[in-house]
Amino acid sequence: MKKDKELIEKLKKIDLLFLASHLGFTPVSKSSKYYTLEEHDSFMIKLHDNTFQWYSRGNYGNAISMCMYLGGEVDKRFQSYSYSVNYLEKLYLQMKDNIIVDNIKPHENVKKDPETLILPFPANNNKKVYSYLRNRCISEEIIDYFVYNRWVYQNRYTDNLVFVSYKDDKPVFVCEKGIIQEQRFMKEYSANDYNHCFYIDHGSDCLIVTEAIVDMMSIMELTEDFKRYNYLSINSVTKYQAIFEHLKNDTKIKSVLMRVDHDKAGIRLNEKVCLKLKKQFPHVRINVEYPPKEKDWNDYLVYEVNKKRKS
Structure with a gap:
């Protein structure tokens, strides 16, 4: 019209x-x-x-x-x-x-405080969140768990998935993931605390580390009792310092399970992290495992689900 x-x-x-x-x-x-x-x-x-x-x-x-x-x-x-x-x-x-700007006048400075994270406006529902994650073979149980805890919601204006991690109930890490799978759009915020990254604390003595949050959700999907573990998504192979910060801050953690991508960058990351962990946290056990098929854990989950559907 x-x-x-x-x-x-x-x-x-x-x-x-x-x-x-x-x-x-x-x-x-x-x-x-x-x-x-x-x-x-x-x-x-x-x-x-x-x-x-x-x-x-x-x-x-x-x-x-x-x-x-x-x-x-x-x-x-x-x-x-x-x-x-x-x-x-x-x-x-x-x-x-x-x-609407009719009478042009000076604006106030909208540049946010570098220490403050301003979250995108949430949509009235999370339909696109559920649709995207279901398509990546994440179950409603896991999606509901993230939505209930305010760890993910739908951006009102772009429909992107907005992932939020908190410290003392205050948002400290935010990233957006585009809903178009082929584009691989990811946006992070300059005020993010990269010593925290995206962290889920279940009070466990075992920490699972992934590169991406959807990979984290996939590991949960593939794990019988996913609440037995703490989870950390570093969102990039260059931001692994968060692993050591969480180990410093939580002395309960006795083992780290590295579950990153099976590619050159992921292999190099594991080598760096394992070497540093052995030096700085010799009491912490390290376990490295790659997806048996595909490059990352979400692709592996999709592979497994599709294989079961065909059988």
């Missing part, structure tokens, strides 16, 4: 700082007149006329254009004019005129 011209003009005037934030990006003040993005330093938002220019790519324009170009970084559907317009219309109907 063709959109009303008046509505289109309103959508063009949606506050670009507001829009950037809700697309999952971080506005950073450059001066009283300009903002850039933490994720793209060649992207400039001009406060005096509420327009943007992406110098490295030659893109510029209003909120609709920004939605198509910047939103396309998150989800390729935004590259469609109609999809972006529908997205902005929903945003406008939810927020109404408080996100």
Whole structure:
């Protein structure tokens, strides 16, 4: 259905700082007149006329254009004019005129405190969370467990999965995972505590370490009594310092089960971690195991489930 011209003009005037934030990006003040993005330093938002220019790519324009170009970084559907317009219309109907810039005026600095994590707005439901994780062969029992504990929810504006880890009930680590499997989209936050990463404490003396949170969920799926273990997803082979921090902070842990990807990076990671553990925590037992099939534990879970379905 063709959109009303008046509505289109309103959508063009949606506050670009507001829009950037809700697309999952971080506005950073450059001066009283300009903002850039933490994720793209060649992207400039001009406060005096509420327009943007992406110098490295030659893109510029209003909120609709920004939605198509910047939103396309998150989800390729935004590259469609109609999809972006529908997205902005929903945003406008939810927020109404408080996100429309008619009389241009200076904005307050929306750059977050480097010590504070600002969580993305949750959707009204978690349908996309359940759909994505079911498709990766994670059971409703495990998904429910994560949702109940506020460890995962659906981003209201992008539909991404938002994973949150807490320390003393305060969020200290947040990452988003895109719902389109082929794109492998992952966004982390600059205020994340990488000494903590994504950690689940069941009060166990045994810690299971994975590279990705969905791999963690897959290990739980493959484990008879998953609550017998603590879990840590380091989210990258370079962020393994969190393993040693948790061992320092929790002297109950007597064994570490390394369950990372079966590739060159995963093998090198295990070598580094095992060497360091033996030096710094000689009393801690180490066990290394790779998925019997496939590269990572989620792919292995999918393989096993599909094999059972065929048999």
